[in-house]
Amino acid sequence: MxxxxxxxxxxxxxxxxxxxxxxxxxxxxxxxxxxxxxxxxxxxxxxxxxxxxxxxxxxxxGSDLDNVFAEKKHEIPVLSLDKEYTLQGLTKWVKKIISNSERELSFVVEEKIDGASIVLYYKNGVLDSALTRGNGMFGNDVTENIRTIKQIPLITEEKSDFAVRGEIFINKSDFLKYNKSFENKYSNPRNLAAGSLRNLKSSVVAKIPLNFLAYEGFFKNQFCNNHILILLKLKHMGFCINKNIAFFSSNVKDISVVPNEFPEIIKGKIKDISAYIEGKIKGRNKLDYEIDGLVVKINEIDIRENLGHTSHHPRWEIAFKFDSPIAQTVLKNIVIQVGRNGRVTPVAILEPVKIAGSVVSRATLHNQEYIEILELGPGDLVSISKRGDIIPAVEEVIEKSYENPAVYKFQENCPFCGSRLIKQGAHHFCKNKKCPERMKRSLIHFVSKDQMDIDTLGEKTIKFLFERGFVKIIPDIYKFNYDLLLKEEGFKEKRVDNIKKSIDKSKSRPFKKVLAALGFDGLGTSVASELIKNGFNSIDKIIEIASKGEKEEFSKIEGFGTITAELLIEHFTDNKNLELIRELKKWELNFKEKIESETLKIKPFENQIWAITGSFKNFKPRSKAAEKIEQRGGKVNNTISSKTTHLLTGSLSGSKLERARNLNVKIVNEKEFLDMLNLSL
Ligand SMILES: [Zn+2]
Known part of the structure; x- marks a missing residue:
């Protein structure tokens, strides 16, 4: 060959x-x-x-080369949607469409996911370009970034030219995880998703947990006259389609157009649309992604074409928008926070206001640019949103303060140590490593629940210990003689005893937690876990590779790029950091990954034959689940037969599930499996 x-x-x-x-x-x-x-x-x-x-x-x-986002003309009209905010308004729209039509109609209701809209153009079945919506006529070419999204097929079996519209979005759970590793730099999943499309480096985009769902297909050779069948075709071609779709028709026979391959589609009569929408409003927060409404579309393509569009929006579909959780309040003040790595974050102090069931009195303002874009200053009347119940954000200024209309400007010096703030990228930094606020923050990070979990040392206690000069740097936590506290007010014997106990307990925290607790920039729990998974199972190994400057050893790890690799080398060759690690080693913290014994003595899964299907939260790749079964004496077979005793099912379980049901195999979901593992230990 x-x-x-x-x-x-x-x-x-x-x-x-x-x-x-x-x-x-x-x-x-x-x-x-x-x-x-x-x-x-x-x-x-x-x-x-x-x-x-x-x-x-x-x-x-992805690639590390800078992207250019050329403007390109859309080949299909990419209009925005007409909107309705009330159920009455929506019902009226549906009735009007029906009464104007000579034929019976059916409607499809889809979720309006709060992400970034994208149009994919395929030539002869191959992804040719991906354009943002832009102004509807012209969009930006973001193809290189789009290629990194693994849910988007790059080649399909359909050997023709066609276009697909869909939404790029981030799951709430993925967002929280991702944002945490960036110290909550991003305000919400939608902003991160939309921003990532315009990221200059596709290698960065490749690491963002972006998802894609297709919701419209445009084929040159029209093979059918209904939207549901187009979605089915897209599904067969390898696109992901939202499962939460509903189909409504007044003609019962029509309902048979929904093929069996879409078992999850809810079917009903036109009069059921309102009830369906009410249910969706109630259930919206249960979804792992944000939706800001629903889209109601006519299913029949020829009727869509006859209706056409106005200069702004199609006449055959409408968005039903949910109430957005927004409230108005007064910005009392802006205060500055300095993180352990010196990054400065302005925080809005608000007149407390109730939004979506909770009282909000603070909101992050991210950085100086964000404040300037909003033209924000103390005394302004502002609107606050709590999108998807994640983090409250200041959306806009409704009315500038009469007495003090100026836009807030950062002070020039760190409010905690007085050193000059330095601007790097979008953020300001206090570069003084001895800044008391930074030192306090790194102690607070070290003892926090997700790191060393020393719960007896809360923020207040740490501040007290720091200000009294008892604990200044991390090793002091282990060095300090806590009996001295007995002389202080509020420290009885029992409390001091508990502090000592929880500090002792922290010495058994696993290596990955210790690594993340050090608080090095860019080295959170997920980076620590990846390092360990890829063979860096001791601090000595990491230091050795870093000292040789072998960047590729780190950058070749999945999810790492050159930036992470460079940061790691910087951290693990820095004398102060090495000194910190040496000091902590003396206190017997885990600087090595303990390897789980390969097989357990008791074999609770003996004589069991397992099969595994779907994907799992706790077992990625799923061979990890197989390992657990084998450690406990069970066997794992990939196919289901009459000998199979258990089927472990994750999300997106396929045909195996059906077969297992027919063969009376015990079906075990991830949670039940975790329980079984815990019981057998
Ligand atoms: Zn400072």
Whole structure:
């Protein structure tokens, strides 16, 4: 086989495996085998760049080259939606459409996900370009960034030209995790998703947990006259389709157009639309993504075409917008927080106001630029939102303060140590490592629940210990003679005893927690876990590689880039940090990963034969679940047969589940499985 052919075959094979893994959650090959094929393709592409495929699966990891977002004309109209805010208004719209139509109609109701809209253009079945909505006529070409989203097929079996509209978004749970590792830099999932599309480096985008759901398909050769069948076709082509869809028709026969392959679609009569929408309003917070409304569309394509559109919006669909949780209040003041790494965060102090059931009195303002964009200053009347119940945000100034209309400006010096604040990127920093606020913050971070979990040392106690000069730097936590506290007010013997106990207990915290507790910039729990998973299971190994400056050893880890690698080298060659680690080693903290004993003595799963399907929160890749079963004496088989005793099911479980039910196999979900593991330990 020639090289060109091999590159093409590898590309196609890898794309197929990406689809099986990320969309169907039914991988056919091991992660190791996948990596082997992937590495081979990377090597070939490097050697023969002229044969590299534009939509190569290697593009999923992005590039460090700066993107340019050229403006391009849309080939399909990308209009915004007309909106209704009340159920009466919506019902009126539906009735009007029906009475103007000569035929019976059906409607599809879809969730309006609060993300970033995107149009994907495919040429001869291959992803050619991805444009933002822009002004509806012209959008920005963000193809390189879009290619990194693994849910978007780069090649499809449909060998024709077509376009797909959909939404790029981030799950709430993923957002909280991701944002935490960036010290809550982002205000909400929608902003992060929309911002990431315009990120200059696709290698950065590749690490953002972006999702994609397709909601419209535009095919040159019209093969059917109904939206539901178009969605089904997209699904067969490898696109993800939202499962929460409802279909309404006044004609019962019509309901049969909803194929069996869409079992999750809710079906009803036109008169059921209001009740369905009421249910969705109540249930919206239960979803793991934010929706800001619903979209009601006509299902029949020819009727859509007859109705056409105004200059602003289509006449055949309408958005039903939910009430947004927004309230008005007065900005009393802006205060400055300094984090352990010196980053300055302005915080709005608000006249307390109730939004979506809770009282809000503070909101982050991110940085000086954010304040300038809002033209914000103390005394202003502002609107506050709590999007998706995550973090309250100042949305806009409704009325400037009459007495003091100036926009708030950062002070020039750190309010805690007086050193000059330095601007880097969008943020200001206090660069003084001896800044008392930074020192206090790193102590507070170290003892916090997610790190060393020393719960007897709360923020107040740490502040007290710091200000009295008892505990200034992290090793002091272990060095200090807590009996001295007995002389202080508020410290009885029992309390001091508890402090000593919880400090002792922290010495058994696992290596990954210790690593993250050090508080080095960019080294949170998830980076620590990845390091350990990839063989850096002791601090000595990390220091050794860092001291040699072997950047690639770190950057080749999945999810790491050159920035993370450079940061790691910087942290683990810094003399002060090395001194800190040396000091802490004396107190016997875990600087090595303890390896779980390979097999357990008791074998509670003996004689059991398990199969596994779907994807799991706690077992990624799912071979980890298999390991647990085998450690306990069970066997794992990939296929389901009459011998199978248990089926472990994750989310997105496929055909195996059906088969298991027919064979009376015991079905175990992730939570039940975790319980079984705990019981057997
Ligand atoms: Zn300072």
């Amino acid at each position: 020639n090289i060109k052919q091999r590159i093409e075959n590898l590309s196609k094979e890898l794309l197929r495996h990406q689809y099986l893994y990320y969309i169907k959650a039914e991988p056919e090959i091991s992660d190791k085998e996948y990596d082997r094929l992937f590495d081979e393709l990377v090597a070939l592409e490097k050697k023969y760049p002229e044969y590299a495929f534009k939509n190569s699966p290697t593009k999923r990891v």
